[in-house]
Amino acid sequence: MQLDRPAHRRATRRRRLVPGLAALALATSIGILPGSPAQAEPDIEDVEATVDRLWHEAEQASERYNDVELELEGLREEMTSLEADRERQDDQLDVVRERLADSVVSEYEGNDISAAGQAFLSDDPGAFLSQLSTMSAYSDFQDQLYTDYATEAEALDLRLSATEKRAQQVATLEEQLAEEKATIEERHGEAEALLERLEEEQREKLLAGDTSAVPTNVPASGRAAAAVQYAMAQVGDSYVWGAAGPDAFDCSGFTMMAWAQAGVGLPHSSSAQYSSGTRVSQSDLQPGDLVFYYSPISHVGMYIGNGMIVHAANPGAGVKVDSVNAMPYVGAVRPG
Template sequence: MPKKRRLATAIALVCALTALAAPGTAWADPAPKPSATPQDPPRTLDEVSRQIDDLYRQASAATDAYNLAEEQTEQQSAQIVRLAQEIVLGQEKIRRLKDQAGATARMQYRNGGLPLGAQLMLSGDPDSFLNGADALRRGQQAAQGLLGELNRTQADLTAYSKDATAQWKALEANRVKKEAAKKDITAKIDAAEKLQSQLKEQERERLAELERKKEFDAQNAWLSTGILKDIGGSASEQGKKAVKFATDQIGKKYIWGAAGPDTFDCSGLTSQAWLAAGHPIPRTSQEQWARLPHVAVKDMRPGDLVIYFADATHVGMYIGDGAIVHSPRPGRTVTITGAGSMPILGVVRPDK
């Protein structure tokens, strides 16, 4: 099979499998409300608010799992393509080596089937014998080298094959993870939206007020610690570019799993902002927290990422003056809010 055809076939198989793998708490309102779910139905607007908050938090955690599986799937697909290319090249190399070995065998056959050493012994010419002995030594070395290279190439092909098999299995495992996370995300968002849809218009307005008050109170409590007196760092040049990109997206819709250009989830916004600044970072908020350098909250500067909640399921970008830009949750748009409006886990600096 021609080289280009074999490579195209290998990549086609990769593409086929890749296609299989491919997408706040508030103060209490005593008025009773209709049941939203068969389990623990909320009775007050405050309980509705907490339940909706919890559902979106769970959806956010599932979104991180989905995004991580998606990122790993892309890496594994690229690795499989590379391995397929290596296998094709290795097969071509083995073919050339075997052709060389065949040429040597055919030459020996033309010389009567006798090895070169035997031919020299029977020549009866001392000078020819001495010259031929040197040629014989070089020929033996070449043959040994040919055999060694053939064995190494075959070993490489075996290793490539094993690695490709492992990557296929990992790819399939991530496909399963993605599908499970997708179902979980959809279920949680649907449940939250169902709760909201069962509220009357006045109740929805009241719910929005409760959420705004929660954020306002949390931000005020954070600022009352005097934290802004300590925060005064200047953004790096890359940080300025990241902040500009993120703030340019204000007003665009939150869509889970999205990383632009028209919609974003929380970590999609921050990862794309730093990519635009020329400094790629991990895709998910949990990976950003796990893999990027940590800095103290008092030392943060514009462009740094503020990670929220104990499970690192939300992230925003600090833009100065105690504020962040972030993509909050389904039904919302990219916006600016107080850096202390949610429980801060910590701060990371991509370009430290």
């Protein structure tokens, strides 16, 4: 049933007001609005929800940062290769230039060198090519030299253009890294500021969360056994943005290092890890499988059996054991 227009507008206003009122109530409860009376006992459930949201936004930015770093690493490697190609091409162009200059000097030996001949001896490829078109009656050998020179000059120009393009892409990605880093720090700072407003007992309760019992034995076979063993040994370690051990991890750094113990290389990115193995359904999960969360993917953990995962959760909980459905489930892959 459709609402009439006035009723529809009223319903729309109510939907818009509800989130704002909720945010206002939270801000008032923890005393962050100017002139509002600060209360000693903020609603811990509201604070917990806000802190979880801020940590998740920080993790999303952190995983985007990891993605950009991977792309930047590839671009820098490509630039190194392009610069080496450019230097080789430059050397080849010098060789052809010298051969062509020797040919012109030989032909005009004993005579004044024409403007076109002087162009041959120029270090400016553009001047050479523009003047060369006015010359005529060259031998087959000279024609071939011209063709070689034009080919090498064009190849050099292509390499210079490609190198410049990659350099611009690197600069753009470095700007993105700075932006994502600023977002991480901002969200993390907001979460810490909220936590500091809680009494110590409430803060410890919030950070402890609902920690599941850590299994004493996780059955795993093959290379997965080494990955699971390493992962379980890190339970209790800290969560730090961008970290990959030995005593602190972010989510993708944690799974990357765990599978590295089994000789399997994974990228330091949850979204990239989702493309680094064989997809498996949730009903077919085995210990060692990587499980991914949120859309777009921004978190990864390791399945350990019995409907549980081990993962680097957030700065408050660190590395811990959780239910496989503790977060919005997206899919799973089996590395190796």
